[in-house]
Amino acid sequence: MKTAFGASAVRHCGGGRGLLVALLVVGIFVAPSRAVEVFIDATRGEIKKIPIAVYTFNDVLQTAGQSPTEVLKADLRRSLLFDVFELEPLGIKAVVNSKPPEESIRRAGEAGLAAQVWGLIKPRDPKAKVVEAVMEGTLYDGMRGGEVGRKLYAGPPQMIRAMVHRLADELVFHYTGEPGIARSRIAYVSEKNGAKELFLMDYDGYHPVQVTYDGSLSLAPSWSPDKRRLAFVSFREGDEAQIHELDLMTGRRRTLVAFPGLNITPEWSPTGEELAFATTKDGNSEIYKIDRDGKFVRLTDHRAADLAPAWSPTGREIAFTSDRGGSPQIYLMSADGTNVRPLTYEDRHGRYNTAPAWSPKGNWIAYVCRDERSVLKICLIRPDGQQWRRLTAGDGSYESPSWSADGRHVAFSSTRDGKRDIYIINADGTGLERLTANGSFNDDPTWSVP
């Protein structure tokens, strides 16, 4: 008995208040006739989106590229929590001079647009040599009229997109209590000068930044949960794949795992206290974890290959790939290595299932599967194995699934448009978006927290 919002209320509040709100929501929706529809939708697990309108930002700095207004609208749509309505079809002017007139706010409110946003971007000091941008975002209440509140940001003009992303996340936070994903980044691997280097980009594909310059292979980045460090596989030392750590704030780098053999598939635990990985130092690939003191704990012990650990959001379980049954399949175990059991089976789920990624919401595990023609696709399975489906359709091979922090999107790489590029898709298979198109090889996307 809960709507999407009821559920979110329960999640973010103490039990008593959550229950109260859930009852309130149900109570209101049972009475009028339309409420029935909402209720049915809710039981299907769909989220009723919040209608919102964005007045065209007054951008005195005339930001180059995509306008801040469009960046915000795209963020709000991508959150999957808002329905972005255009004002012009309602006969309301979207372009305003100093601020949206009260009359416009009231009329949009009457049309059901309780949330209305406007922004002003200007230089702090128009005469200053080095321009500093100041952005003010205002949220209006179409029901009661007037302002709900404002946000004020300042920084160099090239950070205006980041300010807009931050405003978008504030809106998500205001209406749902969730932190949003618009500030998140995606680490990925891109080919440069014949080498594979690590790059970062904003979650919408803008602002790519190269972070390794090894001229060798840098693969499989994993974000620390504080968004500060990347662990990754480095072939810089030549004859062995090591696991390195790069501090993105200081640029410092150090070696975390350098056993003889392959040291691959690093993934930080949800607390960032431990790093799980696979190493072939024992002859075949086994899963280990390393803690803050540099202590290693072996988690698997099997003559087959065990690799690609993926932590559950609670940190209590680990999904991984093992070919102990003959073909690579997804298995689960407790984080101490006990209680190993298969999640996918060759006869039911196909003969090649690898690279699990556990949703931060805990409800799905994305992984790489193969279709009938042995081409790689992305599949989703419930951690209890009860539901299973292919997430991606279309030509080309698909790889390296990684979840957004809100659990509503999956990033992956695909050759669907020719070269391998990075895409994101909603967890229900809609909303495919291509993020990279730089003519290079782009792979291994890994999504950070906001």
Added chain:
Amino acid sequence: MMDRKQGPMYFMILAGLVGVLAMGGCAKKNVMATTSGTETAQDEGGAGARGGGPGALGKVPPGSEPLKGFAKTPQEEPVKESLKPAQPMAVAKADQQEIEARRAQEAAKAREAGKRELRDIYFAFDKWALSSEGKKNLVESKEYLQQNANAKLFIEGHCDERGSREYNLVLGERRAKEVRRYLMDLGIKNKVTINSYGKERPVCHEQDESCYSRNRRAHLVVEGGK
């Protein structure tokens, strides 16, 4: 188009409720994980396997501070680049030249050392067992290796693109190890180093079996032979 008269009405109720929720105080707390702690000492260049694990969570990068919510008189929030660009950028300029110089150096060293490639060994799809042809070719290579017992042998395992990136690293290593095992069984005494590049270094990029089969290989290089 949706029914704008009725549709947004219950949205209003919903949004209103959510608003009530947000104002209820409970959802106002910062839901972003804020972490503090001391940074462990950096041991740049040191090997973690010989000490030093993942660091404690440090300061949150700029731009990742917790959300503060809307306010009637908001505090100004600085929005800065979260990366420290100084170090990578400095390297960037040297980037291309450095890589090329290193490559040239490696190639020269290889020539000096008398590097020599033996015949590639090919494998079946998803498999690491040697084929009869592969074994035959290894018997031929054995002759050379035994005549140059002091030469070092490097075996690289490679895969086609139809396996997943990480699993292919393991598969490539298995292929390299299988070749090493077979040569050892044949009695070679050379020092052998193996490595796997999975599908990261293909010899061709076409999506057909003739290319796939060329990529499923073990590449053998001998150093210090005659």
